[in-house]
Amino acid sequence: MRDPDQIPRRNIYVCVDGAFQTRNHLGVRDTLRSNPNLRDQYGAVKLGLAAQGTNIVDYVEAKGTVIQKILKTAGILNEDELASIHAANLKGERYGAIKTSRLTIREFVMADVAPFHALESNPDVVRYQTWGPKSSEQAHEDVAQTIQSSFVSPRQVIELAVVHEQKFIGRIGAMMKRKDDNDVGLDPPHADIWFSFLPEVQGRGFATEAMEAFIPSLGSPLELEIECDPRNAGSWKMAERLGFSKISLTERVYECKGEWVDSLVYRKIV
Ligand SMILES: CC(C)(COP(=O)(O)OP(=O)(O)OC[C@H]1O[C@@H](n2cnc3c(N)ncnc32)[C@H](O)[C@@H]1OP(=O)(O)O)[C@@H](O)C(=O)NCCC(=O)NCCS
Numbered sequence: 001m002r003d004p005d006q007i008p009r010r011n012i013y014v015c016v017d018g019a020f021q022t023r024n025h026l027g028v029r030d031t032l033r034s035n036p037n038l039r040d041q042y043g044a045v046k047l048g049l050a051a052q053g054t055n056i057v058d059y060v061e062a063k064g065t066v067i068q069k070i071l072k073t074a075g076i077l078n079e080d081e082l083a084s085i086h087a088a089n090l091k092g093e094r095y096g097a098i099k100t101s102r103l104t105i106r107e108f109v110m111a112d113v114a115p116f117h118a119l120e121s122n123p124d125v126v127r128y129q130t131w132g133p134k135s136s137e138q139a140h141e142d143v144a145q146t147i148q149s150s151f152v153s154p155r156q157v158i159e160l161a162v163v164h165e166q167k168f169i170g171r172i173g174a175m176m177k178r179k180d181d182n183d184v185g186l187d188p189p190h191a192d193i194w195f196s197f198l199p200e201v202q203g204r205g206f207a208t209e210a211m212e213a214f215i216p217s218l219g220s221p222l223e224l225e226i227e228c229d230p231r232n233a234g235s236w237k238m239a240e241r242l243g244f245s246k247i248s249l250t251e252r253v254y255e256c257k258g259e260w261v262d263s264l265v266y267r268k269i270v
Contacts, residue, residue, distance in 0.1 A: 024077070027070075030074070038070055055096045064090065067085070093154070098217060102209060103162055105172065108147055108159065113136070113139055114136075115198075119197075130256050156175060158173055162206065170196055170198060172214050176190075176191050191225070192226075192227065223268075229261050236266065
């Protein structure tokens, strides 16, 4: 549910009676109420993390060990259930937060649906995309799918939110292709990358700043590709600013929004 925008800040959520999660929440609560030693250990972990100013992905993993201790003491879960909670709390291939001088780049959360919709429903932003302006339902579905795909390992789709002064301003992403259709390893692996920012923040170097921080996180060696409509000057200028080389310009590659579209491909090996 929405943050009520009051102090202290909090998120409120509803748990279904009898559900696995509800039972676990109550188990943790009851154990901490009756076990001052564990309560203090848990408190110390949370205060330590709060002092560090962490992010949700690293926070959940960092809390995992003490949570396992509490759940074991609660005695309500079998070994398999404990192991599955442990695995779900690990960071895996998810991102914590990448900080740059002006930006935070992080995994999507459901609270991003409204600003993501503002971005993807803007006709200027989607002018050169293969899709039209998106409805709020579609935006909701996309964000949910993005969050789900972040748990897949090996990770194929990396789609991250870019935040400036606590506000969502855009998204960046990469589609990793480590194998070709015949399941033969690509050497080096390949990543198609993209970026999309709200019109009101364009022209300030945010997209370049975000991509310069994001690209090294994808690993190396890696072949990076930016494909765009040659009329999309914002996109090919970005490719050139990022040091990509023009590989090809193919005319009339596909039909989109009632017109034939050319395809400009930029690549860079990192
Ligand atoms: C592609 C897109 C992200 C580029 O946005 P952008 O704001 O032009 O890119 P940057 O953030 O790198 O900003 C660069 C511009 O800011 C200016 N700028 C101002 N301060 C800057 C700084 N500190 N650092 C770098 N550039 C700066 C640059 O001169 C440049 O302006 P110019 O293009 O007029 O020369 C944007 O056009 C967009 O979201 N388009 C819609 C979605 C889309 O088509 N995406 C591409 C498909 S992959």
